[in-house]
C-alpha cells in the first residue's frame with residue numbers, strides 16, 4: 194500500500210487537486226518569488242538553477258496554471274535528502290504540503306529508495322508538524338546550521354524509512 198492523503202478528517206475543507214511535474218528553468222523565477230515570500234532566509238533563483246544543473250529532483254505542484262508548491266530533492270545511492278519544500282502563502286493550511294510530501298514519497302519509493310532525510314528549524318512549527326504527521330523521526334541535531342535573525346539556529350535532522358511495502362500515511366494529531 195502506498196502513502197495516501199485521500200481521506201482527510203471530515204472537518205477539513207477539501208484540499209485542491211494538484212498537478213505534479215518537474216519544474217524547469219522556465220519556472221525558476223516563480224519558484225524564487227514564492228521562496229522569497231515564505232522564508233526569512235530564502236534560496237536565490239541561482240540556488241534553484243544550480244539545483245536543476247546538479248540534476249536534483251525539482252518538483253512543482255500546480256492548480257490550473259498557478260504554481261502552488263515546489264520541492265528540491267537530492268538522491269544518492271538508496272537515500273534522498275529533501276533540501277527544500279514550500280507552499281505558496283495563499284495555499285498554506287489547505288493540505289497542499291501533505292499532498293506534496295505524499296507525492297514526493299511516492300516518487301522516491303518507486304525508484305526505489307529506502308530513506309528520506311531532511312533538516313528543519315526547531316522554530317518551524319508548521320514544518321515540524323507536517324513531517325511528524327508522516328512519521329519522520331529525529332535522528333540528530335546539527336548545531337548552528339541555519340542563519341538566524343540573531344546569530345545562528347540549530348537544525349533538527351529527521352529521517353523516514355520508505356522501504357517499499359511500508360504504508361506511509363499522514364496522521365492527524367490533536
Ligand SMILES: CC(C)(COP(=O)(O)OP(=O)(O)OC[C@H]1O[C@@H](n2cnc3c(N)ncnc32)[C@H](O)[C@@H]1OP(=O)(O)O)[C@@H](O)C(=O)NCCC(=O)NCCS
Nearest residue numbers: 205206231278279280285286287288289290291319320322
Ligand atoms: C511547512 C509547509 C510546507 C506546510 O504546508 P501546508 O500546505 O500549510 O501544510 P498542510 O496544509 O498540509 O498542513 C498544515 C496544517 O494545515 C491543516 N490542514 C491541512 N489540510 C487542511 C484542509 N484541507 N483544510 C484545513 N486545514 C488543513 C492541518 O491541520 C495542518 O495543521 P496541523 O498543524 O494542525 O497539523 C508550509 O507552511 C510552508 O511552505 N512553510 C514555509 C516553508 C517551510 O518552512 N518549509 C519547510 C522547510 S523544512
